[in-house]
Amino acid sequence: MKTTRLIIVAVGGQGNLLASRILGEASLLSGIPIRMSEIHGMAQRGGVVESALVFGEAESTIISDGEADVLVGFEPSETLRALNKCNSGTTVITNLSPLPPFTVAIGKGVYPDLGLLQELIREKTKRLIAFDATALAKEAGNVMSVNMVLLGALLQTDILPLSADNVKEAIKVRTGKFAESNIRAFELGFSSAKLS
Amino acid sequence: MHKLLTDTPGNKMLLLGSEAIARGAVEAGLAFAATYPGTPSSEISLNFFQISQESDLYFEYSTNEKVALEVAAAAANSGVRSMCIMKHVGLNVAADALMTLAYVGVKGGLVIITADDPFMFSSQNEQDNRYYGKLSGLPVIEPSSVQEAKEMMPYAFDLSEELQEPVLFRTTTRINHSTAIVELGKIRKRVTKGSFKKDPFNYVTVPAVSRKLHVKLLKNIEKASNISDNSIYNFTEGKGDFGIICNGVSYIYVSDAVKDLNLEDKTRILRVGFSHPMPAKLIKTFLKECKKVLVVEEGEPYMEEAVKAFAQEEGLTMPIRGKGEDLFSRLYEFDPAMVRKCIAKFFDAAFPAPKTVDLSGIPELPQRPPNLCAGCSHRATFYAVKKAAEGLETIYPTDIGCYTLGFLPPLGMGDFLICMGSSVGTSCGFSKVTDNKVISFIGDSTFFHSGIPGLVNAVFNNHNFTLVILDNGTTAMTGHQPNPGVDMSNFNLSGYGRIIIEDVVKALGVQHITVIRPYRIKKSIEAIKEALNFKGVSVVIAKEMCTLYSKSLKKPTGKPFYISEKCKNHRNCVNDLACPAFSLKDNRVHIDPVMCSGCSVCAQICPENAILPLKDKK
Ligand code: SF4
Ligand code: SF4
Numbered sequence: 001m002k003t004t005r006l007i008i009v010a011v012g013g014q015g016n017l018l019a020s021r022i023l024g025e026a027s028l029l030s031g032i033p034i035r036m037s038e039i040h041g042m043a044q045r046g047g048v049v050e051s052a053l054v055f056g057e058a059e060s061t062i063i064s065d066g067e068a069d070v071l072v073g074f075e076p077s078e079t080l081r082a083l084n085k086c087n088s089g090t091t092v093i094t095n096l097s098p099l100p101p102f103t104v105a106i107g108k109g110v111y112p113d114l115g116l117l118q119e120l121i122r123e124k125t126k127r128l129i130a131f132d133a134t135a136l137a138k139e140a141g142n143v144m145s146v147n148m149v150l151l152g153a154l155l156q157t158d159i160l161p162l163s164a165d166n167v168k169e170a171i172k173v174r175t176g177k178f179a180e181s182n183i184r185a186f187e188l189g190f191s192s193a194k195l196s
Numbered sequence: 197m198h199k200l201l202t203d204t205p206g207n208k209m210l211l212l213g214s215e216a217i218a219r220g221a222v223e224a225g226l227a228f229a230a231t232y233p234g235t236p237s238s239e240i241s242l243n244f245f246q247i248s249q250e251s252d253l254y255f256e257y258s259t260n261e262k263v264a265l266e267v268a269a270a271a272a273n274s275g276v277r278s279m280c281i282m283k284h285v286g287l288n289v290a291a292d293a294l295m296t297l298a299y300v301g302v303k304g305g306l307v308i309i310t311a312d313d314p315f316m317f318s319s320q321n322e323q324d325n326r327y328y329g330k331l332s333g334l335p336v337i338e339p340s341s342v343q344e345a346k347e348m349m350p351y352a353f354d355l356s357e358e359l360q361e362p363v364l365f366r367t368t369t370r371i372n373h374s375t376a377i378v379e380l381g382k383i384r385k386r387v388t389k390g391s392f393k394k395d396p397f398n399y400v401t402v403p404a405v406s407r408k409l410h411v412k413l414l415k416n417i418e419k420a421s422n423i424s425d426n427s428i429y430n431f432t433e434g435k436g437d438f439g440i441i442c443n444g445v446s447y448i449y450v451s452d453a454v455k456d457l458n459l460e461d462k463t464r465i466l467r468v469g470f471s472h473p474m475p476a477k478l479i480k481t482f483l484k485e486c487k488k489v490l491v492v493e494e495g496e497p498y499m500e501e502a503v504k505a506f507a508q509e510e511g512l513t514m515p516i517r518g519k520g521e522d523l524f525s526r527l528y529e530f531d532p533a534m535v536r537k538c539i540a541k542f543f544d545a546a547f548p549a550p551k552t553v554d555l556s557g558i559p560e561l562p563q564r565p566p567n568l569c570a571g572c573s574h575r576a577t578f579y580a581v582k583k584a585a586e587g588l589e590t591i592y593p594t595d596i597g598c599y600t601l602g603f604l605p606p607l608g609m610g611d612f613l614i615c616m617g618s619s620v621g622t623s624c625g626f627s628k629v630t631d632n633k634v635i636s637f638i639g640d641s642t643f644f645h646s647g648i649p650g651l652v653n654a655v656f657n658n659h660n661f662t663l664v665i666l667d668n669g670t671t672a673m674t675g676h677q678p679n680p681g682v683d684m685s686n687f688n689l690s691g692y693g694r695i696i697i698e699d700v701v702k703a704l705g706v707q708h709i710t711v712i713r714p715y716r717i718k719k720s721i722e723a724i725k726e727a728l729n730f731k732g733v734s735v736v737i738a739k740e741m742c743t744l745y746s747k748s749l750k751k752p753t754g755k756p757f758y759i760s761e762k763c764k765n766h767r768n769c770v771n772d773l774a775c776p777a778f779s780l781k782d783n784r785v786h787i788d789p790v791m792c793s794g795c796s797v798c799a800q801i802c803p804e805n806a807i808l809p810l811k812d813k814k
Contacts, residue, residue, distance in 0.1 A: 011564070012566075020375070021210070021375070024210045024375055024377075025210055027210075027377075028208060028209075028210050028377055033377070034210075034376070034377065035341075035342075035374065035375070035376045036374065036375045036376070037370055037373055037374040037375070038373055038374075038375070039317055039373065045566035045567055045568065045569065045598065045601065046564070046566055046567045046569075046776050047564060047565065047566035048564055058452050058532075059341070059448035059449075059451050059452050060448050060449055060452050060532045061342075061370060061374040061375075061376070061445075061448070062370060062531055062532065063531075063532075064531040064532050064533030064534065064550075065531075065533065065550070065552050066533070066550050066551045066552030066553065067532070067533060067551070077561055077562065077564075078564070080558065080561060081561050083553060083555060083558065084552065084553070084555060086552075086553050087551035087552060087553055088551065088553065089551070090553075100562070100779055100780075101562050101563065101564035101565075102564075102567055102774060102776050102778070103562045103563050103564070103565070104562045104779075104780065105770050105778050105779050105780050105785075106605075106606060106770060106771060106774060108562065108563070108605075109560070109561070109562025109563060110559070110560075110562060111562060112559050112561060113559075116559070120557060120558060124553040124554065125553065
């Protein structure tokens with residue numbers, strides 16, 4: 001089985017670890033070997049949370065620079081920051097709703113222009129799918145479901161060896177009373193990736 | 197039922213490495229566990245804490261790692277299978293107990309987890325704790341994967357009982373924080389009651405006894421060495437004459453690299469999973485089949501040194517390399533591409549150029565360092581101390597916890613930190629040799645862990661500084677574990693004592709003690725000023741529950757604040773407090789009502805009184 005490498009980057013609190021966990025459960029359900037790792041030491045303190053998911057036969061649980069097949073970013077500047085994980089064949093999916101880090105407010109940095117950000121990613125990688133996942137999460141009835149919207153978009157690309165149904169199943173099992181709005185969010189993300 | 201108690205052998209479960217370790221221990225019949233929390237080991241303990249609430253497993257959060265090891269050592273010497281869990285630097289704290297426990301040994305199995313942290317994702321150093329095996333003479337077991345972490349646990353307990361010695365179980369962050377599908381095994385029955393057989397001439401380590409015990413330890417090391425040579429966790433793969441010796445996560449990177457580079461027919465891999473004592477015979481036999489040998493290990497050249505010594509004993513002269521400027525570093529963690537590159541280089545294999553994108557043209561991105569939460573009481577305390585100390589030449593020794601983040605700008609409250617508890621000890625030295633006003637910070641859990649001896653020292657030797665104890669009622673940084681000052685009814689648990697920090701400080705003879713509520717800024721500043729004026733040791737206890745914790749307990753929080761049109765855009769609030777709820781919108785300060793916890797600190801410091809509670813918004 002071919003190895004597929006996925007990186008998810010997010011800001012602490014955006015639900016990156018749950019998204020990874022759901023992909024893990026979905027893999028378990030469909031008998032796909034999966035290994036993943038996460039760096040979440042200071043997640044609750046607003047830092048960056050990065051997960052690496054390796055589907056298929058490889059043994060490693062982390063992904064080196066340039067080796068991601070897909071990069072999913074829950075926050076646009078974090079997507080750009082993780083571009084070192086990509087190569088010219090990588091598909092990038094990003095939320096376009098910014099969460100500027102605090103350093104911007106105290107004048108210690110400048111938030112990148114979203115137009116330029118998309119242009120750069122598009123130019124350096126195979127494909128960019130970019131949309132406002134936060135707006136779709138709100139539309140689904142749960143602002144916290146940005147992670148599910150992006151999972152939907154990710155599954156639409158067909159790059160992972162998983163079916164959308166398996167992932168939806170895992171969402172149902174893992175997210176209890178939020179399952180309904182989460183599935184809605186997943187579906188909104190799925191259709192919006194089709195359009196971009 | 198806790199998922200790790202599921203008794204369905206053969207079933208598969210998606211587990212975090214730390215969960216797999218806990219499950220392995222449950223399968224091994226673990227009955228007794230003690231810990232002090234520390235990333236990346238904390239989730240192991242958290243699972244035991246939960247399991248202990250619904251089974252007969254005994255678990256405790258001990259005051260510090262040394263105490264935890266003593267607690268576990270006694271249980272193990274009463275025949276009960278026990279475990280002691282800590283991060284790598286925790287073993288430094290426990291080292292005093294460890295070194296002589298190695299002489300005394302155990303009766304029931306005792307496994308000590310040391311979770312190392314290459315790259316220092318959340319640690320103050322990246323020491324390689326395999327050397328503790330060498331230093332103490334104890335066996336060291338190291339898994340390479342999540343599944344293996346679970347499997348090795350029953351092995352480690354059996355080994356401990358066979359040798360009658362504690363076993364060091366060394367993991368790294370990438371084991372603890374990786375997730376994989378794990379096959380469950382059978383759960384062995386827990387035996388929770390033990391009995392202690394008196395034997396003072398083997399247990400009371402006076403010199404005459406210890407001289408005898410050291411002889412026993414050396415014999416044990418020899419025995420362990422034989423076991424290591426035949427251990428299923430020290431194995432070879434492949435038949436080539438390019439030798440690779442590796443351990444831990446390096447082994448999986450090596451396996452992937454050898455496949456990627458099409459070197460499978462040419463290489464011979466020796467995976468070391470039982471790394472102290474090193475499997476001498478196995479390595480010597482392995483070396484004889486190799487033309488050249490690469491040692492792949494994160495951290496220090498622990499195996500490389502041993503392998504070179506074995507080669508010397510055998511008169512073998514093939515090149516053996518590992519660490520070096522052109523090969524592997526002693527710094528940080530490894531990754532698959534780096535291991536692949538070094539293997540290709542050392543064995544002259546064709547190496548596909550890495551495919552990284554050209555990063556030119558990417559604008560410099562704003563940093564996103566972790567920050568104290570919106571409404572964190574530490575921020576209020578830091579602000580108040582800074583104001584109270586205005587005009588003084590200060591030194592701020594700090595300690596380990598969320599509040600360490602206070603050293604970042606704009607707060608800039610933290611000048612010196614080496615280890616748990618060092619804020620107090622170093623304050624003694626700084627105040628003696630400088631003319632600066634020394635003001636140090638320590639959290640409640642860290643105070644209990646190792647701050648108290650420093651304070652005793654300060655009172656006895658009559659030092660001159662102000663210690664600010666940040667008492668937020670939890671061990672926040674590692675995930676809100678209890679500590680001896682915590683009200684355990686928050687966990688719906690009864691039967692615990694509770695130690696009030698103020699009483700301790702009083703009992704230690706500190707002459708000037710103030711308790712402040714940090715959200716009351718003006719009052720706090722006044723109280724701190726007084727403490728700073730006191731000649732001698734003064735203590736300020738800043739008491740306010742961790743906001744994040746209080747949210748998780750669903751305690752009522754204040755109403756969020758907003759910035760009214762009275763705002764003149766001085767931005768004192770943003771520039772002095774750095775509360776993450778602030779952002780700039782169209783060049784005006786804005787408060788995110790979802791993030792704001794309503795602590796009101798910014799409202800109190802705004803010179804225009806422009807920050808108001810949201811319910812008053814017209
Ligand atoms: S977890 Fe608690 S102590 Fe830590 S930064 Fe957040 S509010 Fe402060
Ligand atoms: S009241 Fe002010 S300082 Fe407190 S959390 Fe809200 S914005 Fe931050």
